Amino acid sequence: xxxxxxxxxxxxxxxxxxxxxxxxxxxxxxxxxxxxxxxxxxxxxxxxxxxxxxxxxxxxxxxxxxxxxxxxxxxxxxxxxxxx
Amino acid sequence: xxxxxxxxxxxxxxxxxxxxxxxxxxxxxxxxxxxxxxxxxxxxxxxxxxxxxxxxxxxxxxxxxxxxxxxxxxxxxxxxxxxxxxxxxxxxxxxxxxxxxxxxxxxxxxxxxxxxxxxxxxxxxxxxxxxxxxxxxxxxxxxxxxxxxxxxxxxxxxxxxxxxxxxxxxxxxxxxxxxxxxxxxxxxxxxxxxxxxxxxxxxxxxxxxxxxxxxxxxxxxxxxxxxxxxxxxxxxxxxxxxxxxxxxxxxxxxxxxxxxxxxxxxxxxxxxxxxxxxxxxxxxxxxxxxxxxxxxxxxxxxxxxxxxxxxxxxxxxxxxxxxxxxxxx
Numbered sequence: 001x002x003x004x005x006x007x008x009x010x011x012x013x014x015x016x017x018x019x020x021x022x023x024x025x026x027x028x029x030x031x032x033x034x035x036x037x038x039x040x041x042x043x044x045x046x047x048x049x050x051x052x053x054x055x056x057x058x059x060x061x062x063x064x065x066x067x068x069x070x071x072x073x074x075x076x077x078x079x080x081x082x083x084x
Numbered sequence: 085x086x087x088x089x090x091x092x093x094x095x096x097x098x099x100x101x102x103x104x105x106x107x108x109x110x111x112x113x114x115x116x117x118x119x120x121x122x123x124x125x126x127x128x129x130x131x132x133x134x135x136x137x138x139x140x141x142x143x144x145x146x147x148x149x150x151x152x153x154x155x156x157x158x159x160x161x162x163x164x165x166x167x168x169x170x171x172x173x174x175x176x177x178x179x180x181x182x183x184x185x186x187x188x189x190x191x192x193x194x195x196x197x198x199x200x201x202x203x204x205x206x207x208x209x210x211x212x213x214x215x216x217x218x219x220x221x222x223x224x225x226x227x228x229x230x231x232x233x234x235x236x237x238x239x240x241x242x243x244x245x246x247x248x249x250x251x252x253x254x255x256x257x258x259x260x261x262x263x264x265x266x267x268x269x270x271x272x273x274x275x276x277x278x279x280x281x282x283x284x285x286x287x288x289x290x291x292x293x294x295x296x297x298x299x300x301x302x303x304x305x306x307x308x309x310x311x312x313x314x315x316x317x318x319x320x321x322x323x324x325x326x327x328x329x330x331x332x333x334x335x336x337x338x339x340x341x342x343x344x345x346x347x348x349x350x351x352x353x354x355x356x357x358x359x360x361x362x363x364x365x366x367x368x369x370x371x372x373x374x375x376x377x378x379x380x381x382x383x384x385x386x387x388x389x390x391x392x393x394x395x396x397x398x399x400x401x402x403x404x405x406x407x408x409x410x411x412x413x
Binding site: 026027028029030033034035036037038039040041042043044 | 256257258262263264265266267269270271272273274276278283284286287288290291293332
């Protein structure tokens, strides 16, 4: 399977850096146009008792480099072990 | 990683990141059942793990060596595949070579490993398929569960027509669980009741949006299915935010154990069978009429906090399933 597959990207298969339930924390500086759903975001509240049981603090960052029409760009994604 | 000197024919692999309290609880329960366990992280490969496997007719045979643990793939009975991390490559690679090596590792390590014909909770490819909310809804309906009317679109005209047809509140929810961080604040997008009239068509056209009829609720319910076994918690919201989406305000929740209706349990079992899953965290709305409406199923959903809140023996159920190595279906 090609890593550029738009429906099953590499992160969805082994090893699952972005498995179900993990929210991916994306560094973002909003532009002039935003996806409507993204505008519905609210500041995250402390998760209270739920995360008393999941004290995981590990984060890891991956940089995936893509080339589009000769332009090289790097996406930086930080995963946090925050669950649904 | 857990040091295990004896690796027998009933080996349970716990595949997750090093710091995973939820997996710790399952490991404790597995030890009570005298299960042989090896815990590792895919992030151990290749710097902390080596592999050598050969094709032997219809399956791959060989070993993984993780520190002092040697895992014979033939000895594996089941895999608890929870929250493993990405491969950690040796330093000194260029970005291009790192991307190359990472992709080769995914296919070269992940391919033979994930082809192991044992019980998986859950298999990553099955999880990937089951992540699609659109497929969740149609599968749930196919197995007899009630689902809300749902529209997926980037066309605001379609949104407004849908809202008119619903003739009641509609909510917008995301397909994923991305959180955005502007350097200071982290934002999460929860299910939100929206006014279609005020939606900016340009923003709405940027990407696909999931819009759903608002289902009036007496309470929410989380049905944690471990194999055929339902472990169910009613989630009562004590704030406006939590009433719309309980994830928005964990401090305002009250929990109690409940029994779901038999047809809901049977539907959940059929759902897991349809996706080839052995675990699923189902979210339902329970209407004031008592009807249970399926919202979604997270194939890798969190559960430990519910075990602590109401005493549901989820870790024990997972350990029973993993140590049996027998498909519940």
